[in-house]
Amino acid sequence: MAIKPTQLVIFDCDGVLVDSEPIALEVLVEALAVKGIAIDADGAAERFLGRSIASMAEAVRQEFQVEIDQVFLTHMREALYARFRQELQPIAGVDRVVAALKEQGISWCVASSSQRERIELSLAATGLLDLFTPSIFSATMVEHGKPAPDLFLHAAAAMGADPSACMVIEDSPAGIVAAQAAGMRVCAFTGGSHTNHASYQAALAALKPDARFDAMEDLLHFVGGAGRLEDNSDA
Structure with a gap:
């Protein structure tokens, strides 16, 4: 499908930035x-x-x-x-992806269902905190958490981005549903250690995210401007 140039990449934290x-x-x-x-x-x-x-x-x-x-x-x-x-360990390649987004002029943030103190602890323990401060959004900032779209819409508004030009990187079915409800493109990241659960794989397939990938640096294939979003779900 034709897509707008990406203005903002919204990362979930658990299972996307850190292998928690x-x-x-x-x-x-x-x-x-x-x-x-x-x-x-x-x-x-x-x-x-x-x-x-x-x-x-x-x-x-x-x-x-x-x-x-x-x-x-x-x-x-x-x-x-x-x-x-x-x-706790970081997901490999996050630092390189953030550096590439910065070089392309694409904004980024983290929006997680966790409390802010847990997000900050997770990022600090894995050496990623400086990459995301101050653009950290928690479900405690909105009335309804995932699978409601509130958190992603709040993050987009705070970052000055049009929801239709946002790309969400999620690992959970609840997060994918939330991103879709927000009118955002969503890529399913399946590189975390938890993604072998049978129920997880079935739920992910049923939700049909825009793309699916398991190496963080593959994200860069999907955010480099206008064009087509390649489905990597069988990779």
């Missing part, structure tokens, strides 16, 4: 087990991948009739942050 999802899913599964909810990492990914804390808590309440209180969230957050500081 396997750690986060393990911590979530362990925390839910304490509440008597027995699900595996694949089940957790199917239900919660890419969603905000508020959305996750509501989903748990509806499906399992278990309330997620502040004590639960605090303990889970402390466990997660401790593991991030020790284990």
Whole structure:
């Protein structure tokens, strides 16, 4: 399909800039087990991948009739942050992609379902914080998190970009739905360690993102001005 020149690239954080999802899913599964909810990492990914804390808590309440209180969230957050500081790794090639976007005059930012402190911790732990400060947007800044389009529309407005000239880089079904609802092009990044979940692959295929790639530097094929968006979904 014909596309406008890209004005803004909006990166998700978890699973796109940092390889955090396997750690986060393990911590979530362990925390839910304490509440008597027995699900595996694949089940957790199917239900919660890419969603905000508020959305996750509501989903748990509806499906399992278990309330997620502040004590639960605090303990889970402390466990997660401790593991991030020790284990978290950046997605290879992010620094080179950002440098290339800057050279082409294309703006970039991060828009994540996580709280801002978690985004900043993740980026700092992986050496990426300086590349994205101050253009960091959290779901806490809007009324409705992903899969609603609010966060992406907020980021575009703050960055002075037309939604139709924005490209979103997402790894989660919830994020892809949000980008599509915002009227933005969306590329599915499948280079994170969590992308082997069967439910994830099925959900991704059903949503039909504009393109799909698993090496971060391949993103540069899709943002270099007007033309056609090549579908890389079988790569």
